[in-house]
Amino acid sequence: MQKSSSEMVKLMNREKIVNELKQNPRQSRADLSKKTNLSKPAVSEIVKELIEDDLVFETGLGPSTGGKKPIYLEYNARSNYVLGTLIENETIFLALGDMNGEIINFHKEKFTPFSDGNVIVNIIAEGVRELLNREQIDDEKVLGMVIGVSGIKMNNEEVISSSPSINWDNVNLKQELSTRLNSQIIIENDVNLMTIGEFYKGEGIGINDFIYLFIGNGIGSGLFLDGKFYKGFHSAAGEIGYMVIGNQQPLSEDLGVFETNYGLFGVSKKLKQLNIDIQDEKSLLNFLQKNCDNKDIKTILEDTINQWAKAASNIISIIDPQAVILSGELTYLNNFYYNRFQRMIESYVPKIPQIKITELESKAGIYGALHLALQHFYEPNF
Structure with missing residues (x-):
């Protein structure tokens, strides 16, 4: 029980340091010690592990205050990635996002109204592959994807049972894409994602x-x-x-x-x-x-x-x-x-x-999808 407790404290301290660097980049180990109220040895040990885990990197030297120049640290927002997709009217918007919820690359494609759900699955799967190829990102670096769909009503099997512009029938969008992309998928109402996007970015x-x-x-x-x-x-x-x-x-x-x-x-x-x-x-x-x-x-x-x-x-x-x-x-x-x-x-x-x-227009839904993905999938060894 004691071991479990000490491990939990360490994980919390790791999260504290990462969150501090996310909010205030370019800080030294001494700065982090003051901001987080952790001892300098504890900060040094955790930072060493975070660098090994590719979550933090050293970004250069700061000005000297009389002694050794401090080494600045930054959170690595591209240690992993998330995907956001929005289906709005007759357009599918896809985005690759970093761990700060910022859009790295963007793709959109039109479809014919009342298309079969399998057509939508193919467009999304191919669009994701194109985004990852553009940035030369391996699949294992992607934590998951959130997809915004209009008119969503889910049954126990998570099949979309109604939509104004897509004929889903028995197409299980979540299951199909999870298999095709080997990734975690969340399906959410499109307007919900737009609302979340406006809260964070608009x-x-x-x-x-x-x-x-x-x-x-x-x-x-x-x-x-x-x-x-x-x-x-x-x-x-x-x-x-x-x-x-x-x-x-x-x-x-x-x-x-x-x-x-x-x-x-x-x-x-x-x-x-x-x-x-x-x-x-x-x-x-x-x-x-x-x-x-x-x-x-x-x-x-x-x-x-x-x-x-x-x-x-x-x-x-x-x-x-x-x-x-x-x-x-x-x-x-x-x-x-x-x-x-x-x-x-x-x-x-x-x-x-x-x-x-x-x-933001349609980008509100994309930002909402990326931020929801971060909330659900972001587990950087904490």
Whole structure:
């Protein structure tokens, strides 16, 4: 028992030194001793082991204060790697990340809507191989991968049972990729990952209570409450696509009432019913705003924005957040309709939060995936 206790203390001290170097690079052994309240001999012994384990490296000499010049140390953020993947609308984004959650290399590829799940598995597996080949990284250096998927609902076998734009059938994404890549895999909701990414790298930095609102083929939101990501009892918190807003005859079993009517598929369907040709635009909202001199298009546009604002108001009135971060199609609101969207919210809720627009866009989901991977897979001999 005594041995176990002393080993645990040493492991905790190793973690303390690594975390200190991660937060404040280029420190000497003497600096670490002062910062961590560990003895100089203890620090020297642990640093020696960390260097042997490739977790820390010496990076040069510091200025002398009268005696021997100190040797600076840094955490080796490329001692291992994690992978992050985001499936957003019809695009798959993949990134290789270091142990600080920074993106080292990036790859994206389009797929046809309603593709078979096996097509997605192949794209991800091949994309990962390309990323690792670019950086000449061996498989064993990769700790694991987190994948963000829209409309996720998992059964006991971890098969995705619904998604707005992919036909998963009985394709077990986690199992297939784990076998193909010989790696640990975590499947998470895409909007959840975007929310986590904003907390670490985007508009959510320094904000403890915020809502992340995403409009795409599906509609969803993510919640940070009291500085912690909130998933709910069934891991379904923020699934605002299931709000009862609009025609209650569902488009498909994979979509909620709100996203059936006011996600991109639902809005596109209304345009097609009026024989309005949707041009090849990066954003459907852009198309609507550019053509709002057409009476029918203007009606659809304003109704859509009004319903998006009502959904935002509903969740704001329950959560009372400090901020709401807009993403997806909402980032394409022009000044006129952005002001209209904000005024509607102000007219509905008792206290208006900050309304912010993401600058990370899809990279929010990638950063969220990398940071979640670090939380789950990071075990550097501690």
